Amino acid sequence: MARKFFVGGNWKCNGTGEEVKKIVNTLNEAQVPSQDLVEVVVSPPYVFLPLVKSILRPDFHVAAQNCWVKKGGAFTGEVSAEMLVNLDIPWVILGHSERRALLNETNEFVGDKVAYALAQGLKVIACVGETLEQREAGSTMDVVAAQTKAIADRVSNWSNVVVAYEPVWAIGTGKVASPAQAQEVHDELRKWLAKNVSADVAAATRIIYGGSVNGGNCKELGGQADVDGFLVGGASLKPEFIDIIKAAEVKKSA
Numbered sequence: 246m247a248r249k250f251f252v253g254g255n256w257k258c259n260g261t262g263e264e265v266k267k268i269v270n271t272l273n274e275a276q277v278p279s280q281d282l283v284e285v286v287v288s289p290p291y292v293f294l295p296l297v298k299s300i301l302r303p304d305f306h307v308a309a310q311n312c313w314v315k316k317g318g319a320f321t322g323e324v325s326a327e328m329l330v331n332l333d334i335p336w337v338i339l340g341h342s343e344r345r346a347l348l349n350e351t352n353e354f355v356g357d358k359v360a361y362a363l364a365q366g367l368k369v370i371a372c373v374g375e376t377l378e379q380r381e382a383g384s385t386m387d388v389v390a391a392q393t394k395a396i397a398d399r400v401s402n403w404s405n406v407v408v409a410y411e412p413v414w415a416i417g418t419g420k421v422a423s424p425a426q427a428q429e430v431h432d433e434l435r436k437w438l439a440k441n442v443s444a445d446v447a448a449a450t451r452i453i454y455g456g457s458v459n460g461g462n463c464k465e466l467g468g469q470a471d472v473d474g475f476l477v478g479g480a481s482l483k484p485e486f487i488d489i490i491k492a493a494e495v496k497k498s499a
């Protein structure tokens with residue numbers, strides 16, 4: 246079964262109500278390939294989720310940028326997976342490197358979150374990726390494998406998981422991984438899944454790339470055999486996000 250191209254827009258901690266409406270209007274008016282070819286998910290900050298969900302075109306979906314690791318309760322400032330389900334938010338991004346680095350989320354904590362969110366019925370975009378230091382030390386695959394293992398140890402059904410490979414050195418830096426660098430890690434990750442989970446999971450799981458993806462580099466990246474789409478930060482706030490969605494067309498001729 247072919248893996249459907251997946252394009253996620255991670256808006257991070259950006260936007261006013263007015264700006265959010267403007268972005269959604271631009272998306273709503275865009276001509277993009279059909280849902281059969283590409284799955285599009287945008288991830289606004291929590292406070293804008295209901296607004297975006299209510300005005301976004303029905304063929305695009307929404308994701309939260311995080312959720313709590315277990316059932317809600319006395320956890321001030323957190324939002325639970327149950328609440329997202331209650332609001333009909335289908336997706337959640339977990340383990341983003343900004344949260345790992347700035348909020349000290351460990352591999353195990355991220356693994357627990359992924360397992361809990363899946364158990365509540367959410368679909369998960371699970372992020373992994375190495376720092377520049379780790380890449381230069383030659384430990385990229387060890388780091389990414391350890392992050393993926395913490396998820397694999399806790400999750401048996403991968404059908405609602407998309408893995409986002411986001412090298413930290415490429416995030417928000419304008420320094421994109423070369424298509425060959427991205428393909429190399431995606432290929433290794435797929436092999437890791439085949440060996441440690443199953444051949445079926447490895448073949449079916451989408452592995453998307455994130456880190457300075459833009460309208461100019463998306464086609465070449467998307468043309469790599471094991472790159473199944475993108476998680477886009479900065480460019481997802483701009484009209485060029487539409488060009489990135491259209492990069493799904495490269496798989497048609499592949």
Ligand SMILES: O=C(CO)COP(=O)(O)O
Pocket residue numbers: 255341411415416417418419455456457458476477478479480
């Ligand atoms: O972190 C990212 C997506 O989650 C990537 O961010 P940029 O596209 O801004 O580099």
